[in-house]
Amino acid sequence: MVDVVEQQSTSSVPRWAAIVAITLGVLLAAGVVTVGLVGRHVHGERQQTAEAAEQARRHGPLALPPVPAPQAQSSDCAAVLAALPRELPVDGAELPRRELAQPAPPGAVAWGDAQHDPVSLRCGIDAPAELTRTSHLTNVSGVDWFSINEGDLTTWLAVDRPVYVALTVPQEAGTGPVQTLSRVLGRTLPKQEVFP
Structure with a gap:
């Protein structure tokens, strides 16, 4: 009689462990694919939202949020608004006036077109808290301006009128x-001390 000796490998992995490892690998791969698809979808939604916001900024009536403007209906602001150009030079282009969404804030005007973000003007606003006696001012064509940078926008505030x-x-x-607004203000409003 021949004894048959079964050889067992001491290095073999139990079958159940191999199944678990393969299953986990498949689940991990599926998870990575799902995260990639969801991430692409979320990125696509963000891009669509950004494009919609850009379209809203560049087309149709422009919504300007209200800000305190106690002198917006003054005779000085009326003179400035009447003297403003119909088109404003921006980066080699002439931007037409933009219609403002209602209710439009008093003393406000905007320019823009489909290729350019809007430029807005507000007359008769309060002085910002950032404006102090030590603030750096820039003189453009005889008008003193105080600038405030916020993200991709700069607000220039004429402070000597x-x-x-x-x-x-x-x-x-x-x-x-x-430069254009400096010329308008120079012709329309008298110069005065920034801090009388």
Whole structure:
């Protein structure tokens, strides 16, 4: 009689452990694919939201949030608004006036088109808390401006006239809007001390 000796390998992995390892690998791969698809979907939604916001900024009536503007209906602001150009030079283009969404804040005007983010003007606003006697001012064509940078926007505040006039422009707009408004203010409102 021949004895048959079964050889057992001491290095073999139990069958159940191999099944668990393979199953976990498949689940992990499925999870990675799912996360990738969800991430792509979320990125796509964010991109669509950003594109919709850009379309809203560049088309149709422009919504400007209200800000305190106690002198917006003053004769000084009326003179400034009447003297503003129909088109504003921005980065080599002439931007037409934009319709404002109702209710439009008093003393406000905007320019823009489908290729450019809007430029807005507000007349008769309060002085910002950031404006102090030690603030750096920039003189453009005889008008003293105080600038406030917020993200991709810069607000230029004319501080040496009887009313404060704010011009908010996108960073890429260049200096055309500030130069144009400086000429308008120079012709329309008398110069005065920044801090009388």
